[in-house]
Each structure stands twice: as C-alpha cells, then as structure tokens.
Amino acid sequence: MRILEGEGVTKYFGGLSAVADVDFTVEEGEVLGLIGPNGAGKTTLFNLISAALVPKPGIIKFKGQNITGMKPYKICRLGIARTFQTVKIFANMPVSNNVLVGSRFGASQRMSPAEADKTTAELLEFVGLSNVSNIPAKDLTLANQKRLEVARALATKPELLLLDELMAGLNQTEVTQAMELLKQIRGEGITVIMIEHVMKAIMNVCDRIIVLHHGQKIAEGTPQEIATSKTVIEVYLGEQTHA
Amino acid sequence: MDISGINTKKFITPGIIVLVLALLFALPLYVNLYTVVLITSILMYVVLTVSWTIFSGSTGYLSLAPAAFFGIGIYTSAILGGQMPIIIVVILGGLISFCVAALVGSLTLRLKGIYFAMFTLGLVELIKHSLLWYEIKFTGTRGRFVILIDNETIYLIMLGIFVVLLITAYLIKRSKYGLALQSIGEQEEAAAHSGVNVTLLKVVTFGISAFFMGAAGAIMATRWTYIDPMIAFNVFFSFMPVLMAIFGGMGQLYGPILGATAFAYLEELLLTKFPYYYMLIFGIIMVVAILYLPQGISGLIQKLWRRMPGGKSANT
Amino acid sequence: MFVTILDVLIAGLLLGGLYALIAMGLSLQYGVAKVMNVSHGEFIMLGGLTTWSLYTVFGINPLIGIIVCGPIAFLLGYGLHRTLYKKIGLSSETTGIFESNSMLASFGLIFIIQNIAFKLWGPEYRGYSYLAFPVDIGGALFGANRLVTLGFSVAIGIAFYIFLARTRMGKAIRAAASDSPTAGLMGVNINQVLAICFGFGAAMAGIAGVLISVSYPVNAAMGLEYTIIAIIVVALGGLGSIPGSFIGGFILGVIGSIVTYFEPGLALAAYYVIFVVLLLVRPKGIMGK
Numbered sequence: 001m002r003i004l005e006g007e008g009v010t011k012y013f014g015g016l017s018a019v020a021d022v023d024f025t026v027e028e029g030e031v032l033g034l035i036g037p038n039g040a041g042k043t044t045l046f047n048l049i050s051a052a053l054v055p056k057p058g059i060i061k062f063k064g065q066n067i068t069g070m071k072p073y074k075i076c077r078l079g080i081a082r083t084f085q086t087v088k089i090f091a092n093m094p095v096s097n098n099v100l101v102g103s104r105f106g107a108s109q110r111m112s113p114a115e116a117d118k119t120t121a122e123l124l125e126f127v128g129l130s131n132v133s134n135i136p137a138k139d140l141t142l143a144n145q146k147r148l149e150v151a152r153a154l155a156t157k158p159e160l161l162l163l164d165e166l167m168a169g170l171n172q173t174e175v176t177q178a179m180e181l182l183k184q185i186r187g188e189g190i191t192v193i194m195i196e197h198v199m200k201a202i203m204n205v206c207d208r209i210i211v212l213h214h215g216q217k218i219a220e221g222t223p224q225e226i227a228t229s230k231t232v233i234e235v236y237l238g239e240q241t242h243a
Numbered sequence: 244m245d246i247s248g249i250n251t252k253k254f255i256t257p258g259i260i261v262l263v264l265a266l267l268f269a270l271p272l273y274v275n276l277y278t279v280v281l282i283t284s285i286l287m288y289v290v291l292t293v294s295w296t297i298f299s300g301s302t303g304y305l306s307l308a309p310a311a312f313f314g315i316g317i318y319t320s321a322i323l324g325g326q327m328p329i330i331i332v333v334i335l336g337g338l339i340s341f342c343v344a345a346l347v348g349s350l351t352l353r354l355k356g357i358y359f360a361m362f363t364l365g366l367v368e369l370i371k372h373s374l375l376w377y378e379i380k381f382t383g384t385r386g387r388f389v390i391l392i393d394n395e396t397i398y399l400i401m402l403g404i405f406v407v408l409l410i411t412a413y414l415i416k417r418s419k420y421g422l423a424l425q426s427i428g429e430q431e432e433a434a435a436h437s438g439v440n441v442t443l444l445k446v447v448t449f450g451i452s453a454f455f456m457g458a459a460g461a462i463m464a465t466r467w468t469y470i471d472p473m474i475a476f477n478v479f480f481s482f483m484p485v486l487m488a489i490f491g492g493m494g495q496l497y498g499p500i501l502g503a504t505a506f507a508y509l510e511e512l513l514l515t516k517f518p519y520y521y522m523l524i525f526g527i528i529m530v531v532a533i534l535y536l537p538q539g540i541s542g543l544i545q546k547l548w549r550r551m552p553g554g555k556s557a558n559t
Numbered sequence: 560m561f562v563t564i565l566d567v568l569i570a571g572l573l574l575g576g577l578y579a580l581i582a583m584g585l586s587l588q589y590g591v592a593k594v595m596n597v598s599h600g601e602f603i604m605l606g607g608l609t610t611w612s613l614y615t616v617f618g619i620n621p622l623i624g625i626i627v628c629g630p631i632a633f634l635l636g637y638g639l640h641r642t643l644y645k646k647i648g649l650s651s652e653t654t655g656i657f658e659s660n661s662m663l664a665s666f667g668l669i670f671i672i673q674n675i676a677f678k679l680w681g682p683e684y685r686g687y688s689y690l691a692f693p694v695d696i697g698g699a700l701f702g703a704n705r706l707v708t709l710g711f712s713v714a715i716g717i718a719f720y721i722f723l724a725r726t727r728m729g730k731a732i733r734a735a736a737s738d739s740p741t742a743g744l745m746g747v748n749i750n751q752v753l754a755i756c757f758g759f760g761a762a763m764a765g766i767a768g769v770l771i772s773v774s775y776p777v778n779a780a781m782g783l784e785y786t787i788i789a790i791i792v793v794a795l796g797g798l799g800s801i802p803g804s805f806i807g808g809f810i811l812g813v814i815g816s817i818v819t820y821f822e823p824g825l826a827l828a829a830y831y832v833i834f835v836v837l838l839l840v841r842p843k844g845i846m847g848k
Contacts, residue, residue, distance in 0.1 A: 050436055052432065052436070071435075071440075071442075072432075072435040072436050073435050073436075073438050073439055073440045073441065076435075076436055076437060076438040077438050081436070081437075082436055084432075084433065088430045088432060088433035089430065089433070090425070090426050090429035090430050090433070090434075091429060091430070092429060093425060093426065093429060097422060097425075100422060101422055101423065101426045101434065101437050101438075101439065102437045102438065104419045104422065104423075105419070105423060105437055105438035105439045105440075106437045106438025106439075107438070113419070152433075152437060153437075155437075156437060156438055
C-alpha cells in the first residue's frame with residue numbers, strides 16, 4: 001500500500017524554489033532514504049509533509065487521503081511523526097514528560113493517563129533512557145537528546161516516521177547504536193523516511209533512496225542503483241560524508 | 244526513604260492552605276476596615292498577576308493587555324451594576340473579557356511574539372478611545388457613576404475570585420492541559436508536531452486569564468464612585484502585574500503570589516508616603532529588576548524547598 | 560465636493576508628516592537597535608511640553624525649540640542606549656530575550672518619564688498659539704502652523720534619507736540594520752552606531768513633539784497613543800524599512816483624516832483595523848524584507 005504520495009510538490013521562498021515539482025511515493029513498511037547535497041531541499045520536503053509548511057503548488061496524500069494544508073497537530077494524530085534537524089526537545093521539562101506530551105496528544109486514539117504513562121515508560125526503555133527519566137531534557141547528551149526526540153515521536157503511535165539527520169553529530173559507536181534503533185523501529189512495522197548524510201547508515205538500512213538536488217528529484221532507486229548512478233556521483237563528488 | 248519526612252510534607256501544605264483560607268474568609272470579623280481594604284487591593288493584584296502568569300508565564304507570549312480586560316470588567320460593572328446581583332455582574336465582566344480575549348487571541352497569537360505584545364499594549368488605548376467616542380456620540384455623557392457596595396462584600400467577592408483562580412491554576416498545572424501549555428512555552432513547533440493543538444490552547448488560555456482579570460475589574464469598580472474611559476483603562480494595570488510576576492519569578496505558582504503581595508503592599512505604602520512619586524518608583528524598580536534580577540526572588544525559595552527532607556528534586 | 564476631498568487629503572498629509580517622522584524614529588530604534596521602545600511617545604510628549612514652556616515662559620520661538628529639543632533628545636536617547644540598553648544586551652542570551660527585556664525596561668521608562676512630566680507640568684492640557692493664521696490653498700483654508708509642521712516633517716525625512724544614503728555614518732547604520740554582527744566584523748563600531756541610531760530615533764520623537772505642540776494642545780498623558788500609532792506605521796511600512804515607515808506614515812495619516820471627517824474620534828480604531836488586516840494578510844508590511 002502506498003502510505004505516502006506526493007504529486008508536483010513545490011515550495012518557493014521568495015523567487016527561489018526550495019522544492020520543485022517533486023513526485024514521490026512511499027510504500028508501507030519500507031525505509032526510504034532522502035539524500036542530496038546541503039540545500040537540496042530535503043528538510044523543506046519534510047516540512048511540507050509534516051505540515052510545517054504548505055506546498056504551493058502540489059498535493060500530498062497519506063494513505064490515500066489528501067493532507068495538503070492540514071495543521072501539524074492533525075497530521076500528527078493521523079499518524080505521521082517526525083524528528084528535527086536541530087533537536088527540538090522540551091529543554092526544561094523532565095525527560096519523561098517530553099515523551100508524555102507525545103503520548104497524551106499525538107496518538108490517533110486518545111490514551112488514558114495510565115496508558116500514556118505505560119507507553120512513555122516502554123518507549124524510554126526502548127531508546128535506553130529509562131534511568132534518566134527525571135532529569136531536565138537539556139541535561140542530556142546530544143545523542144540522548146536525539147533518542148528522546150525519537151521516543152517522543154514514537155509516543156504518538158505513528159505509522160510513518162520522518163527522521164531528519166538522526167546521525168548528525170554522533171560518533172562511530174553512536175551511529176551504530178542509532179542504526180540498531182532504526183532496524184528495531186522498522187521491525188515494529190513503522191514506515192520510515194530518513195534524511196541522512198551518513199552514507200553508511202543510508203546504504204545499510206534503506207530499501208530505496210531518493211536523491212534531491214536544487215529542489216528537484218534527480219534519481220531514485222535501490223542503494224545499489226544509487227551508489228553506481230553517474231548522475232548521483234557527479235552531484236556528490238567531494239560532498240559525501242563517509243561514516 | 245525517610246517516611247516521616249514525606250508524611251509531614253504531605254499534610255503540612257494542605258493543612259496550611261486550609262487554615263490560611265479560613266482565616267482569610269473570617270477576616271472582616273476581627274480586623275479593622277482599613278486592613279480589609281488593603282487586603283482587597285493585595286488580592287486584586289494577586290489575581291491580576293497570577294492570571295497573567297497562567298498565560299504568559301507558561302506560553303512565553305508577553306501579554307500587555309491586563310489593563311484592557313480589567314477595564315472591561317470595570318465598565319461592565321458601571322453599566323450593569325444596579326440592575327442585577329453583583330455576583331452576576333462579576334461573572335459577566337469576566338465573560339465579556341473572555342470573549343474579547345478569545346477574539347484578539349485568535350487574530351494575533353499566530354504571529355511573532357513582539358506583534359502580540361504590541362497589539363495587546365495598544366488594546367488599552369484602543370478600547371479607551373473607542374468607548375470615549377461611543378459615549379460622546381451616543382450617550383452624550385462622559386463616564387458613569389458606579390453603585391456603592393460595602394467594603395466587606397467587595398473583599399469577600401475578591402477573595403472568592405482569588406480562590407477560584409488558585410483552584411483553576413492548580414488544576415491546569417496538574418492536568419495534561421498544563422503539560423501542553425508548558426510544551427508550547429518550551430518549543431512550540433515541536434509541540435504542534437507532537438499533536439498539541441497549539442492555536443486552540445493559546446486562545447483558550449488567554450481567554451481564561453482574561454476572565455479573571457475582567458471579574459476582578461468588575462468588583463473593584465465599586466471602589467471608584469465615578470469612572471470614565473480614562474480612569475477605567477489605565478496602562479498602569481498592565482504594568483504592575485508584569486512587574487510583580489517578574490519580581491516574584493514566573494515559573495511557579497507562589498512566585499507571582501509573593502511578588503504581587505509584596506508590591507501591592509509597597510504601593511499602599513508609597514501612596515501614603517510619596518503619593519506623587521509612586522509611578523516613578525515602580526518604573527525604576529522595573530528597570531532595576533530587568534537589569535539585575537532575571538530570575539526574580541522566587542528562584543531563591545525553590546532552592547530552600549529542595550533542602551527539606553522528602554522534598555522533590557529534579558537532581559538527586 | 561472637490562474642495563472637501565482636497566481638504567481631507569491635505570489634512571491627511573499634514574497628519575501623515577507627523578506620523579512619518581514618529582515612525583521613522585521608532586524604526587531606527589527597533590529596526591536597527593532592536594529595542595522596541597514603548598517609551599517613544601514619552602519623548603514626543605517631552606518635546607511638546609518643553610516647547611510649550613519655552614514659548615510661554617521664555618518667549619522662545621517653537622521653531623527654535625526644534626534646535627533645542629532635537630539635540631537634547633538625541634543625547635538622552637544616546638545616553639540611554641549606551642548605559643541601559645547596552646547592559647541589557649550584555650545580559651541577554653538571545654535576540655528574543657533582548658527584545659523582551661529591552662521592551663519591558665522601556666515600559667518602566669514610560670512611568671518614570673510620565674511621573675516627572677506630571678510633576679513638572681501637571682495633568683492639564685497645555686496649548687499655545689503660534690502661526691495660527693489661516694493660509695488659503697486652492698480655496699481651502701489651512702492653519703499656517705500645520706503647513707509649517709508638514710514642511711518640517713518632510714524636510715527632516717528627506718534630510719535623513721540623504722544622510723543614510725550618502726554619508727559614511729549613514730552607510731554604517733544601514734550595514735548595522737541589515738546585519739549587526741557582520742557589520743561589527745567589518746570594522747563598524749557597532750555599539751556606537753546602535754546608540755547613535757537610538758539617539759536619532761529619540762531626536763525625531765522630540766522634534767515631532769515640538770511640531771505637534773505648534774498645532775495641538777499637549778499633555779503629560781499623550782505619549783502612549785503616539786507610540787501605538789508609531790508601531791502600527793512601522794508594521795505597515797515593514798519592520799526594518801525606514802523608507803517604509805516614511806511612506807506608511809503618510810498612508811495612515813490620510814486614512815486618519817478620512818475617518819476623522821466622517822467620524823471624529825474613531826481614527827485610532829480605524830488604525831487598529833488596518834493593523835489587524837495587515838497582520839493577517841501581509842505581516843511583512845509594504846516594504847518589509
């Protein structure tokens with residue numbers, strides 16, 4: 001089933017097109033990679049999907065339903081969750097409350113306080129933050145803050161998860177741990193779209209990859225196809241981050 | 244774990260509260276009239292400050308509108324005062340303020356913070372001038388006389404507003420609603436993407452905070468025998484709650500209460516000793532507070548509380 | 560009929576000239592120095608009341624008053640920025656925090672300044688008569704004082720525009736306006752430039768106060784209304800655009816004149832309607848970036 005579709009998705013900032021006429025489809029359960037040089041429009045595309053921005057023109061459909069122009073909170077409750085490139089945790093709130101916000105407000109079915117607490121505890125366990133659940137989120141390491149964001153996103157019981165540069169700023173060990181986490185998320189049946197510069201992660205985890213450049217889709221295919229694509233290599237010459 | 248510490252903590256706080264409330268309600272019986280009037284003023288400022296903090300303290304949107312809602316309450320009282328029981332007038336003053344706040348909020352809360360602040364600042368002037376125009380054009384008179392109510396009744400109603408406000412603030416803070424408000428203040432975009440209906444919450448909370456300001460205005464109106472738009476809508480009543488909240492510290496509930504009590508008392512003092520300079524002095528205090536006291540006095544008390552056995556601490 | 564329209568239009572320009580001046584002043588303070596100075600109107604008030612005193616007590620011509628009040632207001636503003644706002648800037652971690660803190664501090668200033676004014680001049684309206692004879696333009700009569708006001712507002716606006724465009728300090732100001740940190744790196748003494756901008760903004764307010772007093776009575780409580788109008792004009796013209804504030808002032812002045820013709824006393828309400836519509840439809844303003 002096509003869980004997400006975009007038709008002619010475009011967004012202009014001033015005279016510049018950040019995203020230009022991009023068509024895409026995402027199959028349920030797959031892990032889709034979104035790569036491209038800096039400024040290619042990847043985060044903008046995420047913003048368009050999560051309704052932080054409205055495509056103009058263009059249409060986005062989630063499970064066949066047109067979600068273009070809906071408010072972010074509605075989209076979250078429909079089943080799309082995301083993390084942010086610059087980690088946007090609730091800094092002065094305890095770690096557990098960060099996740100609690102997601103579980104109490106973001107799920108499509110209202111959760112009772114007890115269920116929300118349970119979900120929160122389980123997710124903290126899942127990402128490995130159980131033992132720091134009471135400290136203010138700002139006191140976490142960057143890697144842990146990213147995990148917290150993932151936990152909060154998962155607390156909304158999404159069917160589709162958008163991860164924006166999960167690996168940025170992480171060291172080798174942390175990257176490997178994050179990849180493990182990704183595989184577990186995928187194991188839960190959640191569809192994932194991930195923006196990444198860390199190629200090791202993209203090549204290892206993704207089923208398919210879309211490449212953006214100057215706001216346009218220039219290539220699409222399996223990791224193997226992308227790795228050997230002349231177009232992509234040209235665009236990426238010297239810009240790749242080897243993990 | 245120190246069980247005795249926990250038990251003591253658990254019963255001290257509610258016990259103290261009940262005792263203090265009982266004392267407060269019985270106040271007119273054992274204290275002279277001047278003190279009743281003074282404490283009414285203090286309660287008024289506490290209500291303005293706490294309701295301001297409920298919205299601005301949690302969401303981070305600086306509202307300069309308290310004077311506007313307070314003034315709406317005053318005018319409601321002036322217009323409807325003799326025609327129905329004062330309690331109804333008070334509630335109506337609150338409701339009208341709620342509606343105006345909801346309208347203003349839905350228009351401006353989607354914008355940058357500074358636009359919202361400026362819009363609310365101008366609201367006082369706008370309503371003042373519009374009412375002046377209305378009075379000149381339609382009623383031919385300027386201002387109105389307010390019906391007289393005895394000071395004890397004023398006090399009791401104000402106390403009632405205060406109690407309801409505290410209960411409301413406490414319930415908000417403890418509920419998922421309060422959690423959402425906090426998340427909006429921390430990171431509004433992330434809150435929205437986590438399922439919080441940010442706009443609705445902001446507007447409703449702004450409205451609730453305005454309700455109490457309007458109710459307070461409606462009952463206090465009876466203190467002035469004659470009011471006109473210039474008297475009722477005075478930007479000083481936007482200034483003082485903000486100053487009190489800053490001084491008391493905006494994070495906790497008792498911070499604004501402390502700040503408001505201290506400053507209301509100070510105002511009373513200044514009005515008797517330096518009646519022509521109190522605006523100046525408060526202005527200076529504000530400037531000094533901005534320069535030297537970003538956390539307010541309340542920050543100090545938080546640290547003391549943490550030292551008590553059984554006290555909750557984020558860092559163990 | 561045509562005369563009436565001309566009447567209203569020119570009255571609008573007269574008002575607009577004042578609004579343009581006030582708004583340019585605030586635009587300098589907020590757009591460049593990033594201080595939302597809500598006590599702006601109080602400087603206007605001081606300019607007006609000081610002129611009244613100078614004229615009624617010492618017989619000094621109000622137009623000379625411009626030469627007196629302008630520089631004094633400049634020094635006041637400059638001094639304020641170098642002491643108060645600079646210190647706030649140092650203790651504020653982000654621009655957002657600086658904006659709220661400096662705005663709150665200037666909120667406190669309102670009461671300090673107003674209190675002093677009430678002590679010096681009392682609460683009554685103070686007016687005087689200067690150049691109050693009518694001048695005939697195309698069949699309509701206008702007070703000479705108002706025409707003088709318009710002339711001065713436009714002259715100052717143009718002079719300032721040339722200053723910004725042609726002089727070295729003007730260039731520094733424009734650099735600071737678009738990107739303070741970089742301008743600092745390029746060798747611009749940022750603290751100095753921001754303080755000068757703030758001072759200029761205060762000077763414009765003071766001068767506007769002088770001009771207002773020539774045509775209208777003034778009192779110690781008049782400030783806030785002008786501050787609000789300045790804010791609306793700045794928003795209308797576009798935050799950070801001084802030419803925008805200039806044009807926006809005239810637009811609002813004409814609208815105010817039209818509304819006053821039909822319903823005197825509702826001008827401020829009309830401005831607010833425009834404010835709301837603006838914020839909903841084009842928050843950037845006419846010339847905003």
